[in-house]
Amino acid sequence: MPWITLFLEQLIQWKLGFMGGVSASLVAAGVKLGNTKCLIAGCVILALLAGSSR
Template sequence: MPLLALVLAVFALGFEQLIQWQFGAMGVVGLALLTIGVKARNATCTAIGSIILVLLLTGPGQ
């Protein structure tokens, strides 16, 4: 069990670093809002996080 938790933690940190490298600080904020919203079952946080990530994915002028 501790090995599985360690692997999941490493994966989560790696994914967070990938998002930050690709989309900057706003990507991390959007991912955090999305995660918090899903865990807390808060539709507002989930929607705001999703909107931020979608806006970052579409990029300017596309």
């Protein structure tokens, strides 16, 4: 399972840059720790980056 997470994080970082990797890490940490603030912050950053990359 950690390999899949690492692969997805690297793919996001390749597509969306450094901030994409940071936001993917925030989402993963939010899910793992049950911290909704990290999860929401990561999702918002990912949404903003995905919307601006089009």
